[in-house]
Amino acid sequence: MIPNVMCIEDDTTTLMLFEFLFKDENFCQNFIPVENGQLAFDYFETYMKNKADQKIIPNLIFLDLNMPVMGGWEFLETMENIFPDLLTQLNIIVLSSSVNPKDQDLAKENKFVMDFLDKPLVKDQLNALKQKAVFKDYFSS
Amino acid sequence: MRTENIQNLKNLSFQKIIGEIEDYAILLLSKDGIIENWNSGAEKIKGYKSEEIIGKSFSVFYTEKDKNEGKPQKLLALAKNEGKARDEGWRKRKNGTSFWASVLITAIHDDYGNIIGFTKVTRDLTLNKAEEYLNKVYTRFKIATDAAKIGIWELDLPNHILYWSEEISKIHEVSADFEPELETAINFYKEGNNRDRIREAVNVCIHNGTPFDLELKIITATGTEKWVRAMGKGKFRDGKIVRLYGAIQDINEKKLITRQLEKSQQEYKSLFDQHPDAVFALDRKGYFISFNERLLELIGISPEKLKKISFKPFCAPEDLDRVMGNFLQVLEGKPQTYQTGMITNKGKRLELNITNMPIVVDGEIVGVYGIARDITEHKKADLELKQSQENLQKIMDHSLDIICTIDREGLFKQISPASEKILGYSPKELVGIPYISLVYEEDREITTKAAEEIAAGISTTNFMNRYVRKDGRLVPIIWSVYWDNEDELFYCIARDATEKKKAESLLRESEKRITDLAQNVPGVVYQLCIRSDGSSYFTYVSDKMEEIFGFSTNEQSDEWELGNRIPDEEKEAFFSSVQKAVTELSNWDYEGRIRCGNGEMKWFQGKSIPLKVGDEVIFNGIMLDITKRKKVELEREQLIKELSQNNTELKQFSYITSHNLRAPLTNLIGIHQLLDHTRIEDEKIRRLVNGLKASTSNLNETLNDLIKILIIKENTNLTTRMIDVNERFNEVKNAISSFIKQSGAEINYNFREVPEVKFNKEYMDSILLNLITNAIKYAHPDRYPLINISTRKSEGKDQLVVQDNGLGFNMAKVKDKIFGLYQRFHNHPNSKGIGLYLVHSQVTSLGGNIEVTSEENIGTTFTITFK
Known part of the structure; x- marks a missing residue:
């Protein structure tokens, strides 16, 4: 299992579904829900200020694009501006129900984005992720 | 001794005595006058020796005149009759010299009284006779000298006393009593050469008696210059010159005549020498006596050689007999002129024109004069002239136009055979008749007038009139006429203008058509000329300019008013477009505004095709009023702008909408995935949840279809590559294999002709999927579906053809709607009316097209043509 997976998603139903799905599929040990980009940034800011705090760096982040207060693209931009080194350590997968082809293109172009997945996130997609080199070791036992 | 002497003397023969008498010529003549005896006196006086003369008649001593008169015979007869003569x-x-003789002839008789001979005694009385003669002669001489204007003079030497006769005084024009002295006499001679010569001659004569005979000029007392002949000789006495005597003759007249003669001789010689033709004189045998340079040039021979030969070797052999004949005629006094060939010394042949005339001296023909003119070039020119006349004749004979000459009286002189065709009359019929008689009555006046003007040199060389043909028809004739003053002839060319008139009327018609066209097209037709310096002028502008734009360019043809009517802000664009068309000679197409005559702004479109003509560029073009169209266009542009704006907003809206719809939908789907239906105990709830699940799935499908369309429309830069059609077909077939199996469909495919096409893979899958599923979905209820799928080449392009045997469409009804969105033509439960719309969108978005043919209850064929 992946130790820590963060989901930045404003829709609480979706968050709930993630939680159930991850549990059902034994995808992660620790699920960190964050409801928008600003809160996610705050999370990382706190971590950077006080590393002794319990805040931990997630091994995988699912990032939604359309969110109130701060959207996905804005979050990435802010992170790049303020904590670029931290950003490079993060494995970010954009997960969106956007049908605008522009978003897909942007995701492909963005060097901090690992992948773009369409909602809803389903079992098959998780299984595919488990096969990825980055996460493979977590599921080897 | 004396007796002996006498005896001796007596013994001397008589003959001996006579023989020794020297002062008398004593001879014995026979009865017939033959000399029988001769003495020394005869020898002395007459110069013959006895052996030379004895046996000859005594008449040898007489002059020819005396002999002819028979004087010797008469004297003998006299002596015979009278005894002596x-x-x-x-x-x-x-x-041969003469002497004055006194002769006595005495007859000798025999014993019977018969005459047996004569004695003849002759004395030389010359000296006596001379004196007497001189006196007689002097008188005659005086008469003669006076008549001959000869005066005589004498110079006594010791004293140098000069006498001269009256005649000399006359010659010198001095009075008769003029007393000349040697010096004054000499001074009459003209100073210089004349005087020096006389002085020298006189001095020499004084010195040694050398006679002189000079022709010199004197100046007379009255100052007249005249020629004289001065003669003189010395008189010797005892070896010394005692006096000079001589004569002076007035030879002025003679001299003048001589001079005149000399002059005229020179003139004749010049005529001979300088004559441009060869001139020569031949003797009676045909040998050259004299000739001029030109003859030498012509023959190419030296004068020395020519003098020794006759003309014959230079005569062309074939002409020789004829020339000889002519030569003989001339020798008989008949001058001849003829042509002959001549062979020069170098063997070249020349053609000569010869004139021969006899040379008459003292009434006798002594030779032949000749003048030879080289006419070789002339003959050549003659030949050429003949040739060109023949050519001219050919032209006349074959000309389609009538070529003719008409004299001053208006009569046809010569006319070419074309008259037959054009006028119906043969040349024979026309020659000699007045041309005006054939001119159509109405045209006679203008014709006469034209002819007068042409003859007067007022150049209306071309005019047209109508002729009446032999068959009575009228024929229009174009005349081209030239009057030749020298020949007094009209030289004319007459052309049948029937065709030309037809052509002219056609031309007029077509011109009218074009003008009508230009004036009636709904725009301005113009021709603009642009000079190399950029200035321009209209050469034609149709009336529509005034009508449409309310101004005319006629008044200021040199000023491009049009340019001034372009609003300032558009001027640069306007002129640069014109400039571009002029330099590149590319079609000009310009749209812009123009200020009309009434100040209103109108939109116009100017189009033209520039043509380079010399230095200028000609714009043939039209100018249209596009104000209305432009307004509509502007409105449309505005509308499109607004529409695109709306469209962008709508698209944005649709993204957001679909996103916002999808977000909860995905949650619903997620929920259903996680929901384990088997654990719902309550039957009613379970069925409701199932319904919820089905609806969610439907909603998702619909939304996905809509999103697909949205994405196709947006996605213009899809990647295309070569796609293996067979591979895509198999992929799709596998994906829906159970569906195909269930339907019992049979699918035939053949992609051999075009195994690969350039297209987008996902679209290809979608197209194949839609067309195959459609063919199965809308299969005919009476038969299993049969689907033929193939690729082919058509007009160089790749095609994919999908044919089925299904329900088909009523093409007449549905043609326009087949590929429309949400068009459903069959009442089929799964029909959403989106499949063909998608196929069409996918094909056309990549530059291809799709066509359909169909017949109800027979089947449908879709043909996709790739880009």
Whole structure:
């Protein structure tokens, strides 16, 4: 299992579904829900200020694009501006129900984005992720 | 001794005595006058020796005249009858000189009284005779000298006293009593050469008696210059010159005549020498006596050689007999002119024109004069002239136009055979008749007038009139006429203008059509000329300019008013577009505004095709009023702008909408995935949840279809590559294999002709999927579906053809709607009316097209043509 997976998603139903799905599929040990980009940034800011705090760096982040207060693209931009080194350590997968082809293109172009997945996130997609080199070791036992 | 002497003397023969008498010529003549005896006196006086003369008749001593008159015979006869005959007269010596003889002839008789001979005694009385003669002669001489204007003079030497006769005074024009002295006499001679020569001659004569005979000029007392002949000789006495005597003759007249003669001789010689033709004189045998340079040039021979030969070797052999004949005619006094060939010394042949005339001296023909003119070039020119006349004749004979000459009276002189065709009359019929008689009555006046003007040199060389043909028809004739003053002839070319008139009327018609066209097209037709310096002028502008734009360009043709009517802000664009068309000679197409005559702004479109003509560029073009169209266009542009704006907003809206719809939908789907239906105990709830699940799935499908369309429309830069059609077909077939199996469909495929096409893979899958599923979905209820799928080449392009045997469409009804969105033509439960719309969108978005043919209850064929 992946130790820590963060989901930045404003829709609480979706968050709930993630939680159930991850549990059902034994995808992660620790699920960190964050409801928008600003809160996610705050999370990382706190971590950077006080590393002794319990805040931990997630091994995988699912990032939604359309969110109130701060959207996905804005979050990435802010992170790049303020904590670029931290950003490079993060494995970010954009997960969106956007049908605008522009978003897909942007995701492909963005060097901090690992992948773009369409909602809803389903079992098959998780299984595919488990096969990825980055996460493979977590599921080897 | 004396007796002995006498005896001796007596013994001397008589003959001996006579023989020694020297002062008399004593001879014995026979009865017939033959000399029998001769003495020394005869020898002395007459110069013959006895052996030369004995046996000859005594008449040898007489002059020819005396002999002819029979004087010797008469004297003998006289002596015979009278016994003796006396005579005095001139006789001739052996050496031919004359002497004055006194002759006595005495007859000698025999014993019977018969005459047996004569004695003849002759004395030389020349000296006596001379004196007497001189006196006689002097008188005659005086008469003669006076008549001959000869004066005589004498110069006594010791004293240098000069006498001269009256005649000399006359010659010198001095009075008769003029007393000349040697010096004054000499001074009459003209100073210089004349005087020096006389002085020298006189001095020499004084010195040694050398006679002189000079022709010199004197200046007379009255100052007249005249020629004289001055003669003189010395008189010797005892070896010394005692006096000079001589004569002076007035030879002025003679001299003048001589001079005149010399001059005229020179003139004749010049005529001979300088004559441009060869001139020569031949003797009676045809040998050259004299000739001029030109003859030498012509023959190419030296004068020395020519002098020794006759003309014959230079005569062309074939002409020789004829020339000889002519030569003989001339020798008979008949001048001849003829042509002959001549062979030069170098063997070249020349053609000569010869004139021969006799040379007459003292009434006798002594030779032949000749003048030879080289006409070789002339003959050549003659030949050429003949040739060109023949050519001209050919032209006349074959000309389609009538070529003719008409004299001053208006009569046809010569006319070419074309008259037959054009006028119906043969040349024979026309020659000699007045041309005006064939001119159509109405045209006679203008014709006469034209002819007068042409003859007067007022150049209306071309005019048209109508002729009446032989068959009575009228024929229009174009005349081209030239009047030749020298020949007094009209030279004319007459052309049948029937065709031309037709052509002219056609041309007029077509011109009218074009003008009508230009004036009636709904725009301005113009021709603009642009000079190399950029200035321009209209050469034609149709009336529509005034009508449409309310101004005309006629008044200021040199000013491009049009340019001034372009609003300032558009001027640069306007002129640069014109400039571009002019330099590149590319079609000009410009749209812009123009200020009309009434100040209103109108939109116009100017189009033209520039043509380079010399230095200028001609714009043939039209100018249209596009104000209305432009307004509509502007409105449309505005509308499109607004529409695109709306469209962008709508698209944005649709993204957001679909996102916002999808977000909860995905949650619903997620929920259903996680929901384990088997654990719902309550039957009713379970069925409701199932319904919820089905609806969610439907909603998702619909939304996905809509999103697909949205994405196709947006996604213009899809990647295309070569796609293996067979591979895509198999992929799709596998994906829906159970569906196909269930339907019992049979699918035939053949992609051999075009195994690969350039297209987008996902679209290809979608197209194949839609067309195959459609063919199965809308299969005919009476039969299993049969689907033929193939690729092919058509007009160089790749095609994919999908044919089925299904329900088909009523094409007449549905043609326009087949590929429309949400068009459903069959009442089929799964029909959403989106499949063909998608196929069409996918094909056309990549530059291809799709066509359909169909027949109800037979089947449908879709043909996709790739880009």
